[in-house]
Amino acid sequence: MREMPLTVRRSIELLGLILLGYILVLGKDLIMPVLMAFFISIMLLPVHNFFRRKKLPEALAIIFSILLLVIAVGLIVWFFSSQVSSLIADFPLIRKNVTAHLNSLSNWISEISNFSTQQQAKLLDQQANKLLNLGGNLLSGAAGSVSSTLIFIGLMPIYIYLILFYKNLLLRFVFLWFPEENHQKVREAMLETKVIIKSYLLGLLIQITYVTILLGGILLIIGIKHALLIAVIFAFLNLIPYVGALIGNLIGVLLTLSSSSEVWPIFAVLGTIAFVQFLDNNILMPRIVGSKVKINALAAILGVFLAGTLAGISGMFLSLPIIAILKVTFDRSAIFKHWGVLLGDELPPESPMDSPELRLQTEEIKEELEVKNDIKPTKR
Template sequence: MEFKITHFMNSVKLAFYARLALILHALVLVLILMHFGKTIIIPLFFALLISFALLPVSRQLENWGLHRGFASAVSVLLFVLVISGFVYLLSHQVVSFTHHLPELQIKFTAMLQEISSWVFNTYHVDYQQQIAYLKRSAGSLEDTAFTSLGATFISVGEVLILTIFFLIFTFFMLYHRRLFKRFILALFPHDQLHKVEDVISSAKSMINRYIIGLLTEMAILIVLLVSTFAILGIKYALLISVIAAVLNVIPYLGIYTAMAISMVITLADGTPTHALTVAIVFIVAHFLDANILLPRIVGGNVKLNPLITIIAVLTGKLIWGIPGMFLFIPLTAIIRIISEKVEGLQPWAILMGEDKEK
């Protein structure tokens, strides 16, 4: 009887619209769970990516005779030291920038006065009406100022706590990596283990290449921008170059956000001409990055077409906020790899993959 039931269940073939409905319902349910569980899932997924990047370091330390737990702890400590050193280098420029904030406020006040004159000359709205409108807007901002300040302190506290958990998660993922692999393999029947091994190997290889490619691209972009800004005499070259490299991780949207922020920073101790120069440098750098650095260094590691990449970025923003704009790219790439190996999901892999017919 058990054999007949199993044979019947294996022989059932649902219509396409039924399979599509089940897939969409499952997708919506997963996205809802990811949204409400983001406090745990985001540091877990970050830890997964970083643990893959630190895995070669941990293995090398183990080959030198260190215990796996000690090697995992040293790998995480090296990661913290590298990030801390980088933040220390940036802190000098951040402190210098804060000293010029009053000058930035004066310049923005002058710009607002020019805009006010333009509004008066163009739309014949007198200064009293403009000031009344600005006061109403300022009043609403003052009402929310204390709330925003309190929310900022809470957010900073949450980031610190999540960072601690992220480091703990990274350590345990390195230390228990064999346990996690045995758990995943135990979920599937014996005749499917070769496919599962192939998916794990492909996903691990893709994530490693993606992270190493991104870090290499970021380093080259930082050197290129810092050198160019130093030649042009732009202050805070390192600060705005790092902002550009970090936000450039978000495809299509990050570089323009970085350009706007960098123009504001440049105005603090520069002229509008300097800010315009920064914008031109960013546009040229983005062209070089999109057409030379990204294809050659990062390449087709994630193998997602541009449409799916943009959808992944926007979905990540909707589900997880700013971290999701970065995390949903490798997550979508992992889903594509799984879809390639699972029978019945290959059409979705084709939809997400690159168009090989030019």
């Protein structure tokens, strides 16, 4: 590969990226559950190893680990369901508040424009009919989505069990894929990948917990109705980098509007979310996750949208750990190091147009950039 002309190598790389995206689109129903199971399996490894140290057979150790995971997920679903039930119980009040807000909005539009209340009502009726027709067309697709989700959830424990059971076989396959002289680099890359995935996923679980407690607690003290539901929804949507926080803010505003006849709670909710986000992004999450690999914001945002386009919501959730793994792999490859630079956060202090040394792929320059950008260098 190294003896090929540079243009041929770059062409093969781009064609490989296109082929990889095409395979992901065609096989996302199979690939995404396996990827999710792979990440969860790595997170369950300490639990599995604990049961193995207690002299439990391999199969029982895996089953008990999965059972603990199922119990944890069940508790989260129960908590979320209880909050949704509380929201449904307040539906008459919600309908009253929504009507009041719509009337206020209608009067405001009438005051600043020539669009009368009757014209607004006619427009709403037309749009409502369109929405009903659209909803009818989407109902058949909804059943398919529910069934695919159930299949996704049902296959997950099976995939996790098999990945944990055959982990040694899979590791042997990875080593046999590479020549013997590269085995040490492969081992280091896999160990680092395991640390990154474990710290990232465990950090996300801790993040969900403290965001729910902080946000829900402050909103409860302020007196916002359905504070815990807003906190839970925002905490889970916040797992989707950048995009999730925006959607969480929007849902928080809508829930607040529907449960209150006043406007001030909206600013209270937005201010509280902004405060919790500041603590999360700048103080809590960096200390909890402590990842040695930093991804630049441009690569993260593009990765989230690209993964969402190719693989849906599950792709958006898994985008950052996948990018982190790719960066670790690229950094240790002599052929693909430039892709690691593209994904990384080692910002050059000067333009490579003016500094020829910044155009080179040397370990000394990489370490110098990591120090200047306060990035913990990866182990070599």
